[in-house]
Amino acid sequence: MITRDDILAWLKCYRQALGENKDYLTRLDSAIGDADHGANMDRGFAAVLEKLPSVAEKDVGTILKTTGMTLVSTVGGAGGPLYGTFFMRAGMALDGKTEFTPQEFLAALEAGLAGVQQRGKATTGEKTMVDALTPGCKAMREALERGKSLAEALDAAAAAAEQGMRDTIPMLATKGRASYLGERSIGHQDPGATSSALMLRCAANTLGRVQDPA
Amino acid sequence: MITRDDILAWLKCYRQALGENKDYLTRLDSAIGDADHGANMDRGFAAVLEKLPSVAEKDVGTILKTTGMTLVSTVGGAGGPLYGTFFMRAGMALDGKTEFTPQEFLAALEAGLAGVQQRGKATTGEKTMVDALTPGCKAMREALERGKSLAEALDAAAAAAEQGMRDTIPMLATKGRASYLGERSIGHQDPGATSSALMLRCAANTLGRVQDPA
Amino acid sequence: MKKLINNPADVVKEELMGVALAHPDLVRVHFDPNYIVRVDAPIQGKVGVISGGGSGHEPMHGGFVGVGMLDAACPGAVFTSPTPDQMYEATKAVNGGAGVLHIVKNYTGDVLNFEMAAEMAMAEGIEVASVVIDDDVAVQDSLYTAGRRGVGTTVLAEKICGAAAEQGRSLQEVADLCRKVNGWGRSMGMALTSCTVPHAGKPTFDLPEDQMEIGIGIHGEPGRTRMPLKTADEITEMLALPIINDLPFKSGDTVIAMVNGMGGTPLIELYIVYRKLAEICKGHGITIARSLVGNYITSLEMAGCSITLLKADDDILKLWDAPVKTAGLRWGL
Amino acid sequence: MKKLINNPADVVKEELMGVALAHPDLVRVHFDPNYIVRVDAPIQGKVGVISGGGSGHEPMHGGFVGVGMLDAACPGAVFTSPTPDQMYEATKAVNGGAGVLHIVKNYTGDVLNFEMAAEMAMAEGIEVASVVIDDDVAVQDSLYTAGRRGVGTTVLAEKICGAAAEQGRSLQEVADLCRKVNGWGRSMGMALTSCTVPHAGKPTFDLPEDQMEIGIGIHGEPGRTRMPLKTADEITEMLALPIINDLPFKSGDTVIAMVNGMGGTPLIELYIVYRKLAEICKGHGITIARSLVGNYITSLEMAGCSITLLKADDDILKLWDAPVKTAGLRWGL
Ligand SMILES: Nc1ncnc2c1ncn2[C@@H]1O[C@H](COP(=O)(O)OP(=O)(O)O)[C@@H](O)[C@H]1O
Numbered sequence A, B: 001m002i003t004r005d006d007i008l009a010w011l012k013c014y015r016q017a018l019g020e021n022k023d024y025l026t027r028l029d030s031a032i033g034d035a036d037h038g039a040n041m042d043r044g045f046a047a048v049l050e051k052l053p054s055v056a057e058k059d060v061g062t063i064l065k066t067t068g069m070t071l072v073s074t075v076g077g078a079g080g081p082l083y084g085t086f087f088m089r090a091g092m093a094l095d096g097k098t099e100f101t102p103q104e105f106l107a108a109l110e111a112g113l114a115g116v117q118q119r120g121k122a123t124t125g126e127k128t129m130v131d132a133l134t135p136g137c138k139a140m141r142e143a144l145e146r147g148k149s150l151a152e153a154l155d156a157a158a159a160a161a162e163q164g165m166r167d168t169i170p171m172l173a174t175k176g177r178a179s180y181l182g183e184r185s186i187g188h189q190d191p192g193a194t195s196s197a198l199m200l201r202c203a204a205n206t207l208g209r210v211q212d213p214a
Numbered sequence C, D: 001m002k003k004l005i006n007n008p009a010d011v012v013k014e015e016l017m018g019v020a021l022a023h024p025d026l027v028r029v030h031f032d033p034n035y036i037v038r039v040d041a042p043i044q045g046k047v048g049v050i051s052g053g054g055s056g057h058e059p060m061h062g063g064f065v066g067v068g069m070l071d072a073a074c075p076g077a078v079f080t081s082p083t084p085d086q087m088y089e090a091t092k093a094v095n096g097g098a099g100v101l102h103i104v105k106n107y108t109g110d111v112l113n114f115e116m117a118a119e120m121a122m123a124e125g126i127e128v129a130s131v132v133i134d135d136d137v138a139v140q141d142s143l144y145t146a147g148r149r150g151v152g153t154t155v156l157a158e159k160i161c162g163a164a165a166e167q168g169r170s171l172q173e174v175a176d177l178c179r180k181v182n183g184w185g186r187s188m189g190m191a192l193t194s195c196t197v198p199h200a201g202k203p204t205f206d207l208p209e210d211q212m213e214i215g216i217g218i219h220g221e222p223g224r225t226r227m228p229l230k231t232a233d234e235i236t237e238m239l240a241l242p243i244i245n246d247l248p249f250k251s252g253d254t255v256i257a258m259v260n261g262m263g264g265t266p267l268i269e270l271y272i273v274y275r276k277l278a279e280i281c282k283g284h285g286i287t288i289a290r291s292l293v294g295n296y297i298t299s300l301e302m303a304g305c306s307i308t309l310l311k312a313d314d315d316i317l318k319l320w321d322a323p324v325k326t327a328g329l330r331w332g333l
């Protein structure tokens, strides 16, 4: 079972990864956007970490919904509503729970992704975070269906998301700010796909490690 | 005797020298002023050269006064009224003449210098064109008094003006725009002193050559 | 990075404090969430008009809050769309019972955040209409993309809709007018230099001394194409012709023309551009009835300009001429 | 050099053409000699107020021609004082029989050229009064030097004296008022970057990425000292304290405060400076009764700012509030 503490560890890991990759994400956003994705995500997750203590004793649904709402009210840009929606929907899927199965966690991620797609109306191949989250969720589902451990499944998810992130490089952006560049968006890695891949890598590094099945 | 044609040649020579030294003068003015002295003088003498045909048959006084008035109405800045006054006063000193002696020419230059000092209220040592014109006139007077030829006298004038120009380098400016720099004006050659030295060098190269006493 | 700032993280907060201190007669500034609101808001029975977007485009939008223009503006972080709670609180603060118009520039972030705010406000029973401005002809439009950006027409729409609201028109009328203005306005911009986002600390893109970017937006993003620097007249043509051809503006049309500086270009150059624009319009039989030349929708210290033409009928011209009293645009009051 | 121009030699001419096309309701532009004049000049019985100086400081002076401010402005080449015939012709064009005030910034070139123009006009029987503005505290004053430069106070003097002339005050009264404003106004400026004179084609000075110039004028000339870049708050103090100590401004004084951008600095930064200036004034017991934040007296695309404080009595404040209708400053009309 995945516990509340694992989720808290995941969020802390992601906050740290965003801090470390702030300039990298901003650099990616300079090439095809407006040079703020790193600062935006960093500001948002700094706020999330400040907020966590007040809900740390609550259920995981509340923790993730609070994370989402905090992102919505601190990030702004496209990233704020999209990541905010992601965590709010994931939280709704885990409402009332303090521990849950890998399958339930996968369902929460998939609910988050569905929320992102509903809000942002992007599908795969448009050079957005959807291009990291979609293969990430898919790889995790396949791994769990094939009976892999949570650690293996999350690792597969992170690896697939990272591949999806790299696959955005040759894409022509048709959603988000990068779409204004037209052909010139080709050849650059999408910042949002990159922050999404980081998020799944953190999941693998935290949930994956702790929850190794005995 | 110096003739009207010599004066016309002098003005043409000066116009050409200003064209060639436009960037140099502007560079000097960048260091301690506002980067326009070259463009200003060039614009002014281009206008003078356009105007000259209409007075080329008139007396030298008219030619020089026209030069001065044209400078006043086309140069602007400090240079416009100062060089304008210089040529207007010099013209007044040669009113009605079509040829004249070296002494008369010297008197015209001295009248011009007096006009500059009256308008600009600068004396020597203040890092202005006065620091080139004053030693220039003085050297010419001494040479003529010692019985030197016009060519020698003008050469002495040009050399003294050039020395005066270089002597502005260590000066602290107390007049004109360079004065705002205070101590920072030290170490730079004054652009106006430089354009004045060029003017006397052109006199040496034209009046001096043509009027070599037989 | 050479900026008159203290700390990148405090830029927007300290700027808003400056705005509050400089314009106490015009606006109040609310912090956490941040919004600038007309000093006399809410005005009972008047439609509230609000806008918002990332900071760094000053005077837009905060400089357009006041009588006859916006009731409130929501500034996000630099170049980052504001968050829904800002628009939600601003909507409540300006609601005088006649509903609130949200003027939204077409960027994914702005659209999403305003959408959430409108949902929140409507859940509280406030009538909200949203109009998305998408006037940038540099961007190819398509059903399957994010569509065109909202740029210069936003300024004109805020003035015109603000005047209409001041006259007492209904939310439906003001929103319809805003859609009409958006439909009749077209813009395009170019950059001579990049700008530097305070957080990023270095220019968003590098532009060699002999190159320029054509078809830029207002967030320091690169444009559609990079090409060798051209003369002001050539550049003006490169911006004006796509605009004229897009609507298309036709002989006999009357327009409001704006030559807008991106922040780092001096006024003297904008007038040189205006001169050529006026010549081009004349050549096309287009009458410029009103004009704006200056910095109205900027990208920090970017050098460059944008051109906006708005087809104008009598109603639009009268609303344009109506009194306005804001820090950034003022006449008649 | 990256500029929206066609040819360095045509910059001023084409700009003036743009001004004429953009503001036919406010001004007429006369070419050869160049001057911008109020559309309704001369106004019989009203004192004419004119100013002038090199171009490159827009909106000053041409942007301040109109009702309640200047009757005419004479733009020279970029950073080059205009020639006497410009001021002479402008003086004739605005003379409504009550005499003409020349507001002259204290630069050798401006003073000499205005002097010649005044002589010419007076020779034709036009009464002319000249007031020289010399408010720059960065420059040490002395009987034996060219004295202090005229900078920001010029803008305030043009507004206030323009209003006084509009009220029908006599030449003597308007000139005395102008001297009072000059005596009560102090300014100081700084640069983050140089600017590039179109003719010169490259920056007037080089300023490393970590350095700034303090005590600059408005012609791209270097300042009094170069030093490492500091924060906005520190810079604001470095400008404000010499100003406050110079007059000196005292506790209980009421002032008009201007935070002026040099051309390339975005508004967002100017408000950050204003915030600190307001704090400093408050700390000294000085009340800011009116303020201006924006680009009013610029140095082409230079990044940086200047601060001006003008001690104000009731008369000055009333004249400040009087209606003004120009391209660069407008209210009440
Ligand atoms: N419609 C969309 N659907 C999904 N993701 C999107 C969409 N639009 C933008 N994004 C993601 O948002 C990222 C940019 O986020 P950010 O820089 O924070 O916002 P902004 O573009 O408003 O500056 C992009 O890299 C992309 O991955």
Ligand SMILES: Nc1ncnc2c1ncn2[C@@H]1O[C@H](COP(=O)(O)OP(=O)(O)O)[C@@H](O)[C@H]1O
Binding pocket: B029, B033, B034, B036, B037, B040, B041, B076, B077, B078, B079, B080, B082, B116, B119, B120, B121, B122, B127, B128, B129, B130, B175, B176, B177, B190, B191, B192, B193, D079, D080, D081, D108, D109, D110
């Ligand atoms: N009061 C003065 N008397 C004599 N020469 C002066 C005076 N003030 C300035 N100058 C000269 O004028 C020169 C600058 O001319 P210019 O650059 O054309 O005018 P501006 O300083 O108005 O830009 C200086 O280098 C100096 O030699």
Ligand SMILES: [Mg+2]
Binding pocket: A029, A033, A034, A035, A036, A037, A077, A177
């Ligand atoms: Mg971004």
Ligand SMILES: [Mg+2]
Binding pocket: B029, B033, B034, B035, B036, B037, B077, B177
């Ligand atoms: Mg000069």
Ligand SMILES: [Mg+2]
Binding pocket: A034, A036, A077, A078, C054, C079, C080, C081, C109
């Ligand atoms: Mg953004």
Ligand SMILES: [Mg+2]
Binding pocket: B034, B036, B077, B078, D054, D079, D080, D081, D109
């Ligand atoms: Mg000059």
